[in-house]
Amino acid sequence: xxxxxxxxxxxxxxxxxxxxxxxxxxxxxxxxxxxxxxxxxxxxxxxxxxxxxxxxxxxxxxxxxxxxxxxxxxxxxxxxxxxxxxxxxxxxxxxxxxxxxxxxxxxxxxxxxxxxxxxxxxxxxxxxxxxxxxxxxxxxxxxxxxxxxxxxxxxxxxxxxxxxxxxxxxxxxxxxxxxxxxxxxxxxxxxxxxxxxxxxxxxxxxxxxxxxxxxxxxxxxxxxxxxxxxxxxxxxxxxxxxxxxxxxxxxxxxxxxxxxxxxxxxxxxxxxxxxxxxxxxxxxxxxxxxxxxxxxxxxxxxxxxxxxxxxxxxxxxxxxxxxxxxxxxxxxxxxxxxxxxxxxxxxxxxxxxxxxxxxxxxxxxxxxxxxxxxxxxxxxxxxxxxxxxxxxxxxxxxxxxxxxxx
Amino acid sequence: xxxxxxxxxxxxxxxxxxxxxxxxxxxxxxxxxxxxxxxxxxxxxxxxxxxxxxxxxxxxxxxxxxxxxxxxxxxxxxxxxxxxxxxxxxxxxxxxxxxxxxxxxxxxxxxxxxxxxxxxxxxxxxxxxxxxxxxxxxxxxxxxxxxxxxxxxxxxxxxxxxxxxxxxxxxxxxxxxxxxxxxxxxxxxxxxxxxxxxxxxxxxxxxxxxxxxxxxxxxxxxxxxxxxxxxxxxxxxxxxxxxxxxxxxxxxxxxxxxxxxxxxxxxxxxxxxxxxxxxxxxxxxxxxxxxxxxxxxxxxxxxxxxxxxxxxxxxxxxxxxxxxxxxxxxxxxxxxxxxxxxxxxxxxxxxxxxxxxxxxxxxxxxxxxxxxxxxxxxxxxxxxxxxxxxxxxxxxxxxxxxxxxx
Numbered sequence: 001x002x003x004x005x006x007x008x009x010x011x012x013x014x015x016x017x018x019x020x021x022x023x024x025x026x027x028x029x030x031x032x033x034x035x036x037x038x039x040x041x042x043x044x045x046x047x048x049x050x051x052x053x054x055x056x057x058x059x060x061x062x063x064x065x066x067x068x069x070x071x072x073x074x075x076x077x078x079x080x081x082x083x084x085x086x087x088x089x090x091x092x093x094x095x096x097x098x099x100x101x102x103x104x105x106x107x108x109x110x111x112x113x114x115x116x117x118x119x120x121x122x123x124x125x126x127x128x129x130x131x132x133x134x135x136x137x138x139x140x141x142x143x144x145x146x147x148x149x150x151x152x153x154x155x156x157x158x159x160x161x162x163x164x165x166x167x168x169x170x171x172x173x174x175x176x177x178x179x180x181x182x183x184x185x186x187x188x189x190x191x192x193x194x195x196x197x198x199x200x201x202x203x204x205x206x207x208x209x210x211x212x213x214x215x216x217x218x219x220x221x222x223x224x225x226x227x228x229x230x231x232x233x234x235x236x237x238x239x240x241x242x243x244x245x246x247x248x249x250x251x252x253x254x255x256x257x258x259x260x261x262x263x264x265x266x267x268x269x270x271x272x273x274x275x276x277x278x279x280x281x282x283x284x285x286x287x288x289x290x291x292x293x294x295x296x297x298x299x300x301x302x303x304x305x306x307x308x309x310x311x312x313x314x315x316x317x318x319x320x321x322x323x324x325x326x327x328x329x330x331x332x333x334x335x336x337x338x339x340x341x342x343x344x345x346x347x348x349x350x351x352x353x354x355x356x357x358x359x360x361x362x363x364x365x366x367x368x369x370x371x372x373x374x375x376x377x378x379x380x381x382x383x384x385x386x387x388x389x390x391x392x393x394x395x396x397x398x399x400x401x402x403x404x405x406x
Numbered sequence: 407x408x409x410x411x412x413x414x415x416x417x418x419x420x421x422x423x424x425x426x427x428x429x430x431x432x433x434x435x436x437x438x439x440x441x442x443x444x445x446x447x448x449x450x451x452x453x454x455x456x457x458x459x460x461x462x463x464x465x466x467x468x469x470x471x472x473x474x475x476x477x478x479x480x481x482x483x484x485x486x487x488x489x490x491x492x493x494x495x496x497x498x499x500x501x502x503x504x505x506x507x508x509x510x511x512x513x514x515x516x517x518x519x520x521x522x523x524x525x526x527x528x529x530x531x532x533x534x535x536x537x538x539x540x541x542x543x544x545x546x547x548x549x550x551x552x553x554x555x556x557x558x559x560x561x562x563x564x565x566x567x568x569x570x571x572x573x574x575x576x577x578x579x580x581x582x583x584x585x586x587x588x589x590x591x592x593x594x595x596x597x598x599x600x601x602x603x604x605x606x607x608x609x610x611x612x613x614x615x616x617x618x619x620x621x622x623x624x625x626x627x628x629x630x631x632x633x634x635x636x637x638x639x640x641x642x643x644x645x646x647x648x649x650x651x652x653x654x655x656x657x658x659x660x661x662x663x664x665x666x667x668x669x670x671x672x673x674x675x676x677x678x679x680x681x682x683x684x685x686x687x688x689x690x691x692x693x694x695x696x697x698x699x700x701x702x703x704x705x706x707x708x709x710x711x712x713x714x715x716x717x718x719x720x721x722x723x724x725x726x727x728x729x730x731x732x733x734x735x736x737x738x739x740x741x742x743x744x745x746x747x748x749x750x751x752x753x754x755x756x757x758x759x760x761x762x763x764x765x766x767x768x769x770x771x772x773x774x775x776x777x778x779x780x781x782x783x784x785x786x787x788x789x790x791x792x793x794x795x796x797x798x799x800x801x802x803x804x805x806x807x808x809x810x811x812x
Contacts, residue, residue, distance in 0.1 A: 006472070006536070007474070007536075008474065008524060008527050008533065008536040008538065008569075009474075009527055010527055010533075034523055034526070036478065036479050036481065036482060036483060036486075036519055036523075037481065037482070037483040037510065039481075040479040040480075040481040040482075040510075041479060042476065042477070042478045042479065042519065042523050043476060043477040043478075044476055044523075045474045045475060045476055045538075048475055048476055048477050051477070066412070068413070068414065068415075068451045069451060069454055070448065070449060070450055070451055070454055071448070071449040071454050071457070072442070072448045072449075073442050073446040073447060073448065073560050074446075074480065074543060074545075074560060075442065075443065075445075075446040075545070075559060075560050076442060076443070076446075077442060077443040080442075091505075094502055094504070095503070096500055096502050096512065097501070097503070098500070098547055098559075099497075099547045099548075099549050100549060104443065104446075104559075106502065106512075113442055113448065117440055117442075117448050117450075118414060120440075121414050121415055121416055127414065127416075130412070130413075130414040132414065132451075137480060137543065139480075139481070141504055141505045142505075143505050143506060153481060153504075153510075154479045154480060154481050163414075
């Protein structure tokens with residue numbers, strides 16, 4: 001349990017003005033995050049808890065896929081980036097001058113590292129197929145960073161890379177990842193409004209890639225959703241001369257929504273294994289190309305997207321398994337001991353508790369902080385509720401209260 | 407459980423030659439790590455497990471201290487570093503040019519961030535005292551990086567910062583951290599050879615700082631240990647003109663040992679709170695200075711130190727609660743089902759299991775890989791052990807085997 005009387009972070013009396021979205025204001029006001037510089041944020045304890053819970057859900061689903069977790073560095077060697085020709089091509093690549101006279105990359109993505117790293121272990125068809133992932137900080141040299149967690153210069157991502165014997169088996173795995181991503185966004189509470197979206201394949205495949213786009217007023221992308229079959233398309237794949245035609249059912253009937261990209265999956269084919277000369281010897285003795293896929297989820301961006309998606313007029317609203325705590329106990333009067341006992345009971349049941357035992361803070365302030373923080377359940381423990389028979393329980397999303405015996 | 411038949415990483419037939427230490431060779435041979443560039447490493451699954459387990463032990467002890475976990479970015483604003491005068495003073499500070507025309511710091515330490523970050527919440531004596539910590543990647547622009555995990559350009563640290571009303575209460579907390587660090591190094595198995603070591607205080611306090619030095623042949627530091635009272639001193643505090651005199655008991659009788667610094671604690675006093683003008687109003691209405699301490703533990707360095715400290719002629723040796731797995735089951739013949747059943751039984755008991763079910767790999771190779779990886783317990787499950795009554799159990803550090811019924 002966490003007692004606010006001993007907790008260093010305080011909420012702000014009013015929401016700081018932030019130009020482009022309200023959830024950032026709320027995350028600041030509630031003391032979840034603080035900006036270090038445009039595009040780089042400090043996570044205070046409640047913000048970090050949300051980040052870690054999203055991370056855990058993603059990790060569980062990656063492990064369910066059978067992928068192995070690894071951790072690659074933020075620093076990358078220039079040689080690796082030159083080997084793929086991307087040292088000078090990726091405009092958001094931070095280049096770090098070192099006292100050795102060398103330059104290092106500050107990796108915005110890790111194909112340049114993971115391909116030689118795992119390629120070392122690929123000799124024969126018996127060494128394939130597999131997936132590895134990491135949950136790791138990435139950097140982008142953005143000209144303009146959005147305020148908040150939606151577009152940062154430093155951000156946390158999950159990136160999964162898979163290695164395959166053929167395009168066919170890559171595409172089988174690709175579908176498994178789609179199913180896994182659906183579970184992730186369902187568990188995060190975004191399932192209903194997160195669309196697997198057809199996007200361009202870049203310059204090294206004729207296949208499409210897919211983005212996961214969550215409908216959001218402040219989203220940076222426009223997605224075209226077919227009204228007949230619900231297939232979603234990124235603006236970039238819509239033919240501007242003939243207008244929208246659904247890739248799946250050919251209908252022209254569609255709606256356009258603003259959305260924020262929370263994930264993307266990409267059939268890399270042999271682009272990177274070719275660059276690093278990663279091949280395998282098949283059972284027929286022939287050297288063959290290794291096919292790769294890459295699959296990202298923006299973990300820190302999801303903190304911002306989930307905040308923006310669920311917030312209401314009173315403040316933040318977190319789904320129970322992502323919230324910094326499940327219960328917020330407002331203690332009034334001389335009832336801290338009872339609150340601690342109740343809190344231990346809840347914790348034994350797997351719940352997480354914030355006890356608001358601040359002195360000289362009135363009920364109104366405590367209640368509005370409980371709402372602002374977005375904790376799913378609010379408990380009031382006061383002489384009055386005890387007289388009424390116990391403690392008062394209220395859900396964040398309802399005004400109904402009930403008295404429950406201690 | 408992890409089945410090696412499906413695991414992408416393989417051990418190397420022989421240990422790669424690495425100039426300055428053998429544990430790095432073993433970590434490479436066993437497939438725990440791979441170098442991306444000098445001073446920046448990839449953690450493969452087993453290496454990452456060790457890293458995370460060390461991290462968990464440190465986190466538990468920080469939480470026991472009552473410190474709150476936060477997460478600060480790797481990028482720091484130049485303004486913050488200029489405000490303390492360290493932008494041009496810290497020679498290992500990486501300076502990152504951005505497309506905005508600005509420069510950012512790639513933080514080697516976080517006083518420049520944590521002081522204004524938490525300073526915001528300090529107004530009155532009621533807001534003090536507290537500690538916050540993070541487990542986060544740091545960067546040092548080293549001219550020369552050591553091979554392995556002992557001195558990197560990118561490395562994982564735990565850094566705790568505490569904020570106090572006075573020097574007296576800072577020093578009380580400082581002693582609590584010492585007790586906490588003792589528990590950390592005891593739990594990591596390094597307690598017997600890790601010395602709290604008196605070191606210099608730098609230019610902003612007349613007090614000493616303290617390092618935690620683990621005796622190690624490849625250590626970069628020399629520590630002077632008093633033979634009378636066991637007090638350890640960094641070379642830098644030994645007066646070169648008069649020779650060693652114990653700071654505690656004044657004895658001159660001492661030994662000198664090579665050691666590696668795994669932690670340090672530092673009474674920062676008001677150096678940083680002064681720079682950022684963080685003051686508090688005391689109960690007497692007067693504005694007073696805020697005292698700070700900072701306390702580091704090198705998490706990724708500890709992977710290297712523990713590897714070097716415990717290794718033997720057969721390979722790595724990990725303490726049970728740090729090892730990538732507790733049990734390594736060698737399956738020979740048609741006994742995989744039995745191994746999986748046994749493995750589930752062990753896992754239900756809180757153990758972690760690697761099953762070596764690789765086909766066409768002989769017993770000798772499997773046994774030497776079990777030793778190389780340093781897994782505490784080796785189990786053999788073969789027709790022969792089944793005939794003898796069950797499976798064979800052997801500790802990594804003993805040659806004695808016993809047969810245990812399934």
